Amino acid sequence: MELIFATNNAHKLEEVQLMVGEQFTLKSLADIGCEDDIPETGVTFQENAKQKTDYLIAKYGVNCFGDDSGLEIDALNGEPGVYSARYSGSRDMEKNIDLVLERLGDTENRSARFKTVISLFLNGEQHFFEGTVEGNIIKERIGTAGFGYDPIFIPHGYEHTFAEMSMEEKNRISHRAQAIAKLVEFLKG
Template identity: 50%
Template sequence: MKLLFASSNEHKIAEIKAILPHGFQLISLKEIHFYDDIPETADTIEGNAIQKATFLAEKMHIPCFADDTGLIIPGLNGEPGVFSARYAGPQRNADDNMNLVLEKLNGQSDRSAHFSTVIALYINHKVHVFEGKIEGSIGKEKRGTNGFGYDPIFTPEGADKTFAEMSSDEKNGMSHRARALEKMMVYLKRIG
């Protein structure tokens, strides 16, 4: 089955391709030469995922899925949340975002956090939503060079290294995105 992924983020595309089981073919926006902006104006993570998947599926007439991910830090009243990608500004720079989190958490004892990924799948003129979460904590400094986004400062619960210190296989075995994707795959196999 061919599935269009509503993202131009090469890191996410590679991560999802590594997780997708045999029989599913991921089509990227680059492959269909789609370079327009995709609306992402909802005020929730779920809303953004639904908005992106619906917009693209209706435009391209092919089953499509989109994800949106947020890092939720209780000690920062849930920030960065839905604004995770642009937390430090519209430039969407991962280092700037991490630096702002570390600065705001400086001196705080509660460094708990969780990642939440919502995948919206638009297929057969309906939207289906799948969520994956992983609990963890924010370190006091960046560690590791793998991964992307907030990976160098996020250590999953029960682990002794950040996502950025893990191999792709290690991260994909437990990540929020992998958990949401697994739920979507279970659904697709059921209807397939």
């Protein structure tokens, strides 16, 4: 089965393709010739994920899914949240991480969570799947794998950041892995 994944993030596409396996072929926005910057103006992850699929349905009429993910930090009242990708005012993740670390300073409460919501449009119906992983923000970057805030996030029960984990290890526990697992279970069912 072919599904369009509303992303041009090669890391994310590779990560998700690994999780869904060979029974599904994922195509990116670039694969269907979509160079548009799909709006993300919602105030929740679900609204943003739905905006992506709604856009693809309206413009291309394809079975597709889109996700919105982000980091919610308790001491920052849930920030960066839906603004995770552009928290510093740009899409430069180094600047976004710097801003998170600056705003947290020496705060002791460093609890946080990564959250993903997937919106699937399949055969005329919309479905949502969610995943969350709890953890803590550390005071400096560690690791070079992964992307986004991975170098400063240690999931509960682990001693390493997401950026220190192999893609396979991260995919067993991540927020996106949980949401994708629910998506795959639904598609297989």
